[in-house]
Amino acid sequence: MSNDDSKLSRRELLKAAGIAGVGLTVSGITEAHLIPENTESPQRPSKQPTMIGVKFEARDIVRIGIVGVGLRGTSVLKEFLATDKVAINAVCDVVKDKCVRAAQLVEKAGQKTPAVYADGDHDFERLSARDDLDFIYIATPWEWHVPQVLAALKNGKHTGTEVPAAYTLEDCWNIVNASEAARRHCLIMENCCYDDSETTVLNMVRAGLLGDLVHGECAYNHDLREILFENKDEGLWRRRHHTLRNSNLYPTHGLGPMAMYMDINRGDRFDHLVSMSSTHLGLESYRKDHVSAGDPKWKEIYKTGDYNTSIIKTAKGRTIMLQHNVSTPRPYDRINLIQGTKGIFRDYPPRIFIDGQQGGHNWTTLDKYKEQYESSLWKNQGELARKLGGHGGMDFLMCYRLVQCMREGLEPDIDVYDAAAWSVPGPLSQISVARGSVPVKFPDFTRGHWEQPRQASLS
Numbered sequence: 001m002s003n004d005d006s007k008l009s010r011r012e013l014l015k016a017a018g019i020a021g022v023g024l025t026v027s028g029i030t031e032a033h034l035i036p037e038n039t040e041s042p043q044r045p046s047k048q049p050t051m052i053g054v055k056f057e058a059r060d061i062v063r064i065g066i067v068g069v070g071l072r073g074t075s076v077l078k079e080f081l082a083t084d085k086v087a088i089n090a091v092c093d094v095v096k097d098k099c100v101r102a103a104q105l106v107e108k109a110g111q112k113t114p115a116v117y118a119d120g121d122h123d124f125e126r127l128s129a130r131d132d133l134d135f136i137y138i139a140t141p142w143e144w145h146v147p148q149v150l151a152a153l154k155n156g157k158h159t160g161t162e163v164p165a166a167y168t169l170e171d172c173w174n175i176v177n178a179s180e181a182a183r184r185h186c187l188i189m190e191n192c193c194y195d196d197s198e199t200t201v202l203n204m205v206r207a208g209l210l211g212d213l214v215h216g217e218c219a220y221n222h223d224l225r226e227i228l229f230e231n232k233d234e235g236l237w238r239r240r241h242h243t244l245r246n247s248n249l250y251p252t253h254g255l256g257p258m259a260m261y262m263d264i265n266r267g268d269r270f271d272h273l274v275s276m277s278s279t280h281l282g283l284e285s286y287r288k289d290h291v292s293a294g295d296p297k298w299k300e301i302y303k304t305g306d307y308n309t310s311i312i313k314t315a316k317g318r319t320i321m322l323q324h325n326v327s328t329p330r331p332y333d334r335i336n337l338i339q340g341t342k343g344i345f346r347d348y349p350p351r352i353f354i355d356g357q358q359g360g361h362n363w364t365t366l367d368k369y370k371e372q373y374e375s376s377l378w379k380n381q382g383e384l385a386r387k388l389g390g391h392g393g394m395d396f397l398m399c400y401r402l403v404q405c406m407r408e409g410l411e412p413d414i415d416v417y418d419a420a421a422w423s424v425p426g427p428l429s430q431i432s433v434a435r436g437s438v439p440v441k442f443p444d445f446t447r448g449h450w451e452q453p454r455q456a457s458l459s
């Protein structure tokens, strides 16, 4: 049994699945497994109001600290440096050279030299305690996201973590409680919510072009085999997760935009999921072809199925197919399919069908809808975003929009309830797969506020 599995005792698995007390057969699924009771959502501690609807305090300059300036942190640093009215006051990484490189980028952009924190795994705590930061952006390996979020919040800073925010049920609750207690926002920096297709389709959904939504499909299907086996960057930590968990390791790139289409936590919510993993052959096959005999990687035993497929049912009865595959050869695909009573959109490549359109039951392009429905973010900032280029421009727009919300004193587009709800399919799919694909209830991280409509963000 791996370290990670040992954290999920049989009792916890059953409790989280809402099926405590039910006798298990060795291989079978009983009737009770199929219809689990509600997963309990712990009561909100008293004097800890919700963060829903809480606006940032308006400010002229947004002062940012960055924890983790590896590939992603450096790339997002460049996006922040291209955004007006941002001051990068501190950077942190366990590798000092990476901090120095980041500090040089800040200086080159005409800002004063940021403070550097490179004194070991916990130096982020000193960065978090500074009194000249409004926001701490975290781009470290997954196991560090939650400790670093908690340190930021404890020190009164708003924070945004890379994806996924957390990968245990307990940690999803930990970030919710910490954000509520600190009265500071904890966002998930889900850049895919800001892509051109996703923001255009969001406007079309809101305008009713697709009718009432019934079903969505989304994914992170991305051949990462070469990256996973490198002796640097993500190769140093990400492959390890494939030895620990059989689940959807990276649910948010597809699910974030889907949640926005479906108003999750703003009128609907994820209710339960079932999940199934395929066998795992991809990393083994790649290792056979690319890793020399005697390399310590040959000692690793992978357990994440090449394909993990979950089906989520929402409280309003919609379904979402959510998939993860990073270990087989294939083109990139987040699917990004949304079906309503009047039409359907499907990405990769973008295409749409609206009921009654000319030309029979054939896809048409999104182009003719662009003029009317493209988001104002892309209309106004798209040229610069494309020039900067981070993931086609969506990375800049995510940073730009965050800074806009913080400067103008708006609510963030994405809050801690979204961070938890979009990340929690990680542990929930692990439970479902481990128990023979039983349904597993989602907690209600909003604790009763999910039906509350909110002012539309990102239009």
Ligand SMILES: NC(=O)c1ccc[n+]([C@@H]2O[C@H](COP(=O)([O-])OP(=O)(O)OC[C@H]3O[C@@H](n4cnc5c(N)ncnc54)[C@H](O)[C@@H]3O)[C@@H](O)[C@H]2O)c1
Binding pocket: 067, 068, 069, 070, 071, 072, 073, 092, 093, 094, 095, 098, 120, 121, 122, 123, 124, 139, 140, 141, 142, 144, 162, 163, 164, 189, 190, 191, 232, 233, 234, 235, 236, 391
């Ligand atoms: N949103 C996206 O499109 C996207 C793309 C790539 C990566 N990511 C996410 O970004 C995060 C980082 O990924 P990456 O590709 O940059 O990996 P990376 O390995 O290149 O960078 C991680 C950095 O964190 C540093 N680090 C490790 N432990 C630390 C600690 N305790 N304190 C401070 N620094 C520490 C490492 O030295 C490294 O420089 C991950 O969560 C990943 O999932 C998101």
